[in-house]
Amino acid sequence: MKLRTKLIILVSILVIILMVVTSRITLGYLERHLHDSIAAQQTATVVHVATDIDSTLRSMLELLTASARVVPPAALADPSGAKAFLESRTGLRTLFNNHLFVVDAAGNLLAEVTNQEVRRVENFSGHAFFNKARATRKPLISELTTCCTGTANLREIVFISPILGKNGSFKGALLGGIDLSEENALSRFGRITVGNKGFIRIIDRNHMVLIHAEREHTLIKAVPEVARLADAAREGYVGTRETKGRYGDILLTSVAKLGSKDWVVAASYPLTVAYEPVKVVRRLFIISTVVAILGVLVVVSLSMQYLTRPILALERHINELSGKKGKERLVPVSNEDELSRLTETFNTMLAEIDRQTESLRESEDRFRGAFEQAAVGMAIIDREGLLLRTNRRFCDITGRHDEDLAGLDCLTLVHPEDRNATREIMPTMAATEGEPLTRELRFTHGTGRTVWANTAFSPVRGRSGTDDSFIMVVEDVTERKRAEEEILRLNSDLEQRVADRTAALESANRELEAFSYTVSHDLKAPARHISGIVDIVLEDWGGCMEPAHRELMERVAAAAGRMQSMIDGLLELSRVGSDELRRQEVRPAHLAREICIELAAAEPARQVDWSVKDVPPANADPELLMTVLENLLGNAWKYTSRNERAEVEFGCEYCSGKNMYYVKDNGAGFDIREAQRLFAPFQRFHPASEFEGNGIGLATVARIIHRHGGTIRAESAPGRGATFYFSLD
DSSP, X not given: OOHHHHHHHHHXXXXXXXXXXXXXXXHHHHHHHHHHHHXXXXXXXHHHHHHHHXXXXXXXXXXXXXXXXXXXXXXXXXXXXXXXXXXXXXXXXXXXXXXXXXXXXXXXXXXXXXXXXXXXXXXXXXXXXXXXXXXXXXXXXXOSBOTTTSSSSOOEXXXXXXXXXXXXXXXXXXXXXXXXXXXXXXXXXXXOEETTTEEEEEEOTTSBEEEESSGGXXXXXXXXXXXXXXXXXXXXXXXXXXXXXXXXXXXXXXXXXXXXXXXXXXEEEEHHHHTHHHHHHHHHHHHHHHHHHHHHHHHHHHHHHHHTHHHHXXXXXXXXXXXXXXXXXXXXXXXXXXXXXXXXXXXXXXXXXXXXXXHHHHHHHHHHHHHHXXXXXXXXXXXXXXXXXXXXXXXXXXXXXXXXXXXXXXXXXXXXXXXXXXXXXXXXXXXXXXXXXXXXXXXXXXXXXXXXEEEEEEXXXXXXXXXXXXXXXXXXXXXXXXXXXHHXXXXXXXXXXXXXXXXXXXXXXXXXXXXXXXXXXXXXXXXXXXXHHHHHHHHHHGGGSOHHHXXXXXXXXXXXXXXXXXXXXXHHHHHHHHSOOOOEEEOHHHHHHHHHHHHHHHOTTSOEEEXXXXXXOXXXXXXXXXXXXXXXXXXXXXXXXXXXXXXXXXXXXXXXXXXXXXXXXXXXXXXXXXXXXXXXXXXXXXXXXXXXXXXXXXXXXXXXXHHTTOOEEEEEOTTSOEEEEEOOO
């Protein structure tokens, strides 16, 4: 289907839909407006008729009341006088069709003027309308009754007006009756028509039809829907509704209640006749809409032919594009409308496509050259593993010619022991969403020798997004493989030598530690004996010794004490190197605070400013970390003993990716140039007479730190204090 036809159909459908929707909405509005207008007109008619009926009823009652006021008092005592009075009321007799009656205060009939030959009622006291008039002293209109017609059927309405004495007492009543079965004063309302086939009827509170255009429909019950509508009118409703007639036909019924009586005037009009103007309007509207749509279709067809003429010219140019070159490929631009801008955009796109095509052609030439001249072997294989294309280096590595490799299964080139691993490469790449895979494979050279190659497989995605083919890059690593094997052999020999040397060193260290422990333990008893003997001699004979002799003995005792201290230090140093390391999370700040409290308690008179900062937890052996802090904080305590105001600080700094804990003081300090022997056993920078000690503490600290895999260093200057930094991992 041509574009022009599609546009005509599309625009026509849109226009038809728009016109149909607009027409339907407009027609619906018109129909509702006509319906409302018809209903309003019929309601207005009913209200007018009801007003007219009210006026008639009030007039009849007022005429009756006026006659009741002039009834002679003697007429109430003399029936012949009463009859003479009735016969004198010619206008009243005409109005009530010779149905006039005079009754006394007890309800007894005194006189009558009637066309009926048989009268059934002699006393009216048993009728509600008489008793109500007697009680209220007011005129009224009765409901349907049988008091005056002489029949058993309800077909009469009685107008009654009380006859009152001078003092307002009830003396009797003047009655006028209307026989609804014959022509009466209200019959003319039944002859009123609504339109061609509509009719009026009056309905009482018991749903009896009092007046109707057709006599046979008088004095029967109204149909249920009309009866319900009449009840609604008695509740105050004035309006029009659709109802079902006595024969099932649908009627448009309007109702209005009388003001003088709780009767309802109902006007009904056949719905089909009432809404006939609506049908005529609907037919005319549909015809006009169809004509308008046909006209629009003609206009749309002609417009589309005019508008699509340049597009069709563009289509012809594009179809002939393959046979054109240079500027002939560009579409001529005629004016400045949107289609011209589209043509300019097409020309720009066409020029860009030509440029990209030329660039792609050059890129393909470069790729072909790089593929052929690559220093590594390259091959393109399909999903079945068949070789599609190979370069010169690939032929050299496999020892075969290019024409021999075309269409060959690449597995035939792989060493038999590596073929199973090669088969799994392509499924593996599919499972990993096309990620390149690298394998070290062995290839069988055309001469039969084995070639080691580092082989990379990469997918080539097609237009559909699937892996249509693969690029296999092969690098000959045979010489490197041989060199690696030689290196592995040499490394194996070297590892064996290192293992032998390590075992020998560990054995020597164990022997040295055992020797150190044994010597220290064996020397401890003689030193203790010497010290004990000297104490006994000084205690027993110290008083009679010469001062020089006593000084010698004291020097011997001091030397024995220093020897014991050194032996204890050696034992501690030996224990640090032999005990098993039990790492766990430790809070160094808690340990430092405990040590500071113990040191301060030992010499309460000293003035020391302790500063223990909240530092990160450490992964260390808690007992060994306690030994480290005891030595470092103890040294700070010791070497600040000569300061009037000593300062000792424990904290942590983050440096080079690790936590560096530190202990800082403002004590004696030392020459940093001597720091290389700071952590060796029995090395002291201050004489024992100045600061006591055995030179083992920092050596113990260094060994514990090194066992944790950490480092320790010091910063100091004479007289300016010292800072020791250490890490634990």
